[in-house]
Amino acid sequence: MPPVLSLAVCLFDNVASTDFQGPVExxxxxxxxxxxxxxxxxxxxxxxxxxxxxVTMDPVYPMSGPAxxxxxxxxxxxxxxxxxxxxxxxGIGSRPGVTPEPVIQFVKNQAPRAKYVLSVCTGAxxxxxxxxxxxxxxxxxxxxxxxxxxDHPEVGWEPRARWVIDGNTWTSAGVTAGxxxxxxxxxxxxxxxxxxxxxxxxxxxxxxxxDDEFAEHYKLL
Amino acid sequence: MPPVLSLAVCLFDNVASTDFQGPVExxxxxxxxxxxxxxxxxxxxxxxxxxxxxVTMDPVYPMSGPAxxxxxxxxxxxxxxxxxxxxxxxGIGSRPGVTPEPVIQFVKNQAPRAKYVLSVCTGAxxxxxxxxxxxxxxxxxxxxxxxxxxDHPEVGWEPRARWVIDGNTWTSAGVTAGxxxxxxxxxxxxxxxxxxxxxxxxxxxxxxxxDDEFAEHYKLL
Numbered sequence: 523m524p525p526v527l528s529l530a531v532c533l534f535d536n537v538a539s540t541d542f543q544g545p546v547e548x549x550x551x552x553x554x555x556x557x558x559x560x561x562x563x564x565x566x567x568x569x570x571x572x573x574x575x576x577v578t579m580d581p582v583y584p585m586s587g588p589a590x591x592x593x594x595x596x597x598x599x600x601x602x603x604x605x606x607x608x609x610x611x612x613g614i615g616s617r618p619g620v621t622p623e624p625v626i627q628f629v630k631n632q633a634p635r636a637k638y639v640l641s642v643c644t645g646a647x648x649x650x651x652x653x654x655x656x657x658x659x660x661x662x663x664x665x666x667x668x669x670x671x672x673d674h675p676e677v678g679w680e681p682r683a684r685w686v687i688d689g690n691t692w693t694s695a696g697v698t699a700g701x702x703x704x705x706x707x708x709x710x711x712x713x714x715x716x717x718x719x720x721x722x723x724x725x726x727x728x729x730x731x732x733d734d735e736f737a738e739h740y741k742l743l
Numbered sequence: 744m745p746p747v748l749s750l751a752v753c754l755f756d757n758v759a760s761t762d763f764q765g766p767v768e769x770x771x772x773x774x775x776x777x778x779x780x781x782x783x784x785x786x787x788x789x790x791x792x793x794x795x796x797x798v799t800m801d802p803v804y805p806m807s808g809p810a811x812x813x814x815x816x817x818x819x820x821x822x823x824x825x826x827x828x829x830x831x832x833x834g835i836g837s838r839p840g841v842t843p844e845p846v847i848q849f850v851k852n853q854a855p856r857a858k859y860v861l862s863v864c865t866g867a868x869x870x871x872x873x874x875x876x877x878x879x880x881x882x883x884x885x886x887x888x889x890x891x892x893x894d895h896p897e898v899g900w901e902p903r904a905r906w907v908i909d910g911n912t913w914t915s916a917g918v919t920a921g922x923x924x925x926x927x928x929x930x931x932x933x934x935x936x937x938x939x940x941x942x943x944x945x946x947x948x949x950x951x952x953x954d955d956e957f958a959e960h961y962k963l964l
Contacts, residue, residue, distance in 0.1 A: 544761055551807075586764075586793075587768065664943075723884070723886055724919055726919045
């Protein structure tokens with residue numbers, strides 16, 4: 523079996539479910555329960571295994587969509603436990619003063635040694651508050667970008683970008699941009715021959731990082 | 744308050760969560776917990792209130808993503824209860840012999856008098872099995888289309904389409920196409936002035952029904 527990359531998805535009430543569900547739908551194809559070998563032109567070089575963290579084991583109530591069942595609490599993290607990939611979604615629950623403190627602490631503890639740190643939409647604001655974006659280029663939901671830039675001038679916010687890569691840190695624009703970023707990330711991990719099998723199953727049109735019309739809509743340029 | 748349209752989302756194990764989560768993320772903005780009045784140029788003409796049906800009240804385990812908490816059982820439906828909108832997602836759980844019989848029965852009972860019937864991906868196969876597509880034009884996941892066409896020659900399957908509208912029935916291609924269809928549906932319901940507020944928040948690039956590259960990939964033309 524290929525090496526397993528552990529993925530921690532941060533859940534909290536009033537998360538935008540699509541922010542993480544778009545990406546994990548793609549990643550699920552290379553998970554332990556993913557596609558059988560015969561689907562692949564070559565075996566994927568990695569397998570991704572996801573854990574869903576929340577403050578308690580109670581259902582999480584997102585902005586839209588059904589309640590979600592977490593698989594771990596932030597508190598359950600062992601002192602020496604390190605996840606390979608951290609995925610932080612956005613939504614109303616990512617706003618300052620709203621996000622539960624354990625989410626920020628989790629990112630603060632995990633991000634420095636994670637192989638990859640990913641955010642979707644205003645999830646970037648949580649990364650910024652956890653100090654994970656200082657001195658880095660990043661993007662976020664365009665409707666919120668001006669406000670977040672004001673609060674976090676230590677981050678190089680890019681207004682025109684579907685997603686931004688800086689080192690091991692991948693941040694995307696609003697909601698649906700997370701799926702485009704996740705596809706590029708999957709391609710980065712396992713190569714385009716394998717990732718295109720996934721893309722053709724979920725019928726995802728490929729977009730480029732620069733293919734972004736929303737910076738202009740919100741007069742950010 | 745504007746008139747409320749009741750939406751029934753059909754859940755089952757091995758559903759593709761993104762199939763319904765993409766659409767309900769959009770619909771959530773015009774839900775009772777949606778955006779406050781000041782966000783809208785004019786008040787939306789409808790409000791959508793979603794119920795999530797499953798065979799039991801136990802968590803539903805989708806193909807990818809966290810387990811989901813249903814809000815109703817199919818069995819709980821009252822004899823005179825009619826939903827305005829039925830949304831049927833796809834995934835491995837929609838395959839013949841896999842879908843729980845109560846899902847098929849629910850669609851069979853609700854579709855004839857629903858204002859709108861929507862499916863995403865192979866959710867169309869469930870609609871077909873429930874007799875809701877006979878004599879209608881429809882589409883489905885392109886990877887599965889040839890097989891499903893063989894099983895359901897009574898349906899006018901369209902190979903090149905991001906989504907298809909026939910009367911009150913909206914069917915989309917695979918996974919991500921459901922979000923594009925949901926946007927067009929939202930626009931149809933509440934007009935483009937209101938729907939574009941939603942689109943700009945979730946940063947959804949607008950696609951047309953014909954903008955489909957996957958029919959060609961799967962040699963369906």
